[in-house]
Amino acid sequence: MSEEHIDEVSGVSTTSHEWDGIRELNNPLPRWWITIFYVTIVWAIGYTIAYPAWPLLHSATTGVLGYSSRNDVKNELAAAEAAKSKYLAAVKSKSVSEIESDDALREFAIAAGGAAFKVNCMQCHGSGAEGSKGFPNLNDDDWLWGGKAEQIQQTITHGIRFAADPDTRLSEMPDFGDIITADEIQQVSAYVVSLSGKVADASLIQPGAKVFSDNCVACHGENAEGNREFGAPNLTDAIWLYGAGEAAVAAQVRGPKEGVMPAWLGRLGEIKVKELAVYVHSLGGGE
Known part of the structure; x- marks a missing residue:
């Protein structure tokens, strides 16, 4: 039996094991810590008895308390x-x-x-x-x-x-590409854009107003503020569903897009x- 060895620095005995000149101090865990450790083991065993815990082949133990998180x-x-x-x-x-x-x-x-x-x-x-x-x-x-x-x-x-x-809500804008000329489409597009912004050629506005009066007021109104009975948009507020600018407006006049929403x-x-x-x-x- 080897002789007890005392660490010179701490004054604590070692376990007498040595690895490359290093010795392990013999410091047992505190009694309170060991007591709590054993208590947790007892608690765990009691928990697995009281509540569902152990897996079985097709289910798990139900526990003596009959608790079920699924029921909760x-x-x-x-x-x-x-x-x-x-x-x-x-x-x-x-x-x-x-x-x-x-x-x-x-x-x-x-x-x-x-x-x-x-x-x-x-x-x-x-x-x-x-x-x-x-x-x-x-x-x-x-x-x-x-x-x-x-x-x-x-x-x-x-x-x-x-x-x-x-x-269903129903309205359709005619394909004015088959009704008015290309020049008239350009003119009315300039007029419509001018109601809320600037246009490239101001000389198109006045003739465009006449084209609008002849073809568009029935739905969009004399002031181009729209008509909700027909789902006709307000053309004066600079809010555009299919794009802003004369080119986008002209495209919609020429061949309008008609959106669909489910019932x-x-x-x-x-x-x-x-x-x-x-x-x-x-x-x-x-x-």
């Missing part, structure tokens, strides 16, 4: 559905205006509508509803069919130029359509 989640979801049901019933029974006049119900509808927007609408209108070329910005004050909550609901419900819905009532149901209408109306551009 199921109960929480049931409680959430019960709490939500009263709001859903209220949304179903009220108009969008009545929903907006109720603070709690409006907040619920905005939250639910925002979630529905991200799933169904952001692909075209963008995650922030800012739109893109050919897809309207829902944050501004420019509305083809009206920006009141009920008008927005109508548009979402029946869509725009959606052939499967007989009540969402059959896909989402009345409640979700109302929630979407309230959400879109809340974005800031709604009237």
Whole structure:
């Protein structure tokens, strides 16, 4: 048996093991630490007996307390559905205006509508509803069919130029490339752009005004401020769906693009359509 060795620096005995001249001090763990360690072992064993723990071939031990985290989640979801049901019933029974006049119900509808927007609408209108070329910005004050909550609901419900819905929003701009001359298209494009900006050749504005008066006022109005009954855009606000500038306007006059929006009532149901209408109306551009 080897003789006990005392470390000269610390005065603590070593384990008598030596590796390349290095000796390990014989410092046992504190008794309190060892006690806690054994307590945790006992606790772990007790836990695996009380709660589900040990995996079996097709399941796991259920534990003597019969606890199930799945049941907890199921109960929480049931409680959430019960709490939500009263709001859903209220949304179903009220108009969008009545929903907006109720603070709690409006907040619920905005939250639910925002979630529905991200799933169904952001692909075209963008995650922030800012739109893109050919897809309207829902944050501004420019509305083809009206920006009141009920008008927005109508548009979402029946869509725009959606052939499967007989009540869809419907309007068509003629292909003026087959009706007026190329010079007249250039003139009327210059006139339209001049209503909100500068044009390359100001001499085209006056003859363009006459072309507009002869062909366009029936839908866009004498002041070119549009007509929501027909979905005819306001041409004086410098907001352009298919691009700004004389060339873009001329292209639209010559061969107009006609956007299509699905009718969402059959896909989402009345409640979700109302929630979407309230959400879109809340974005800031709604009237």
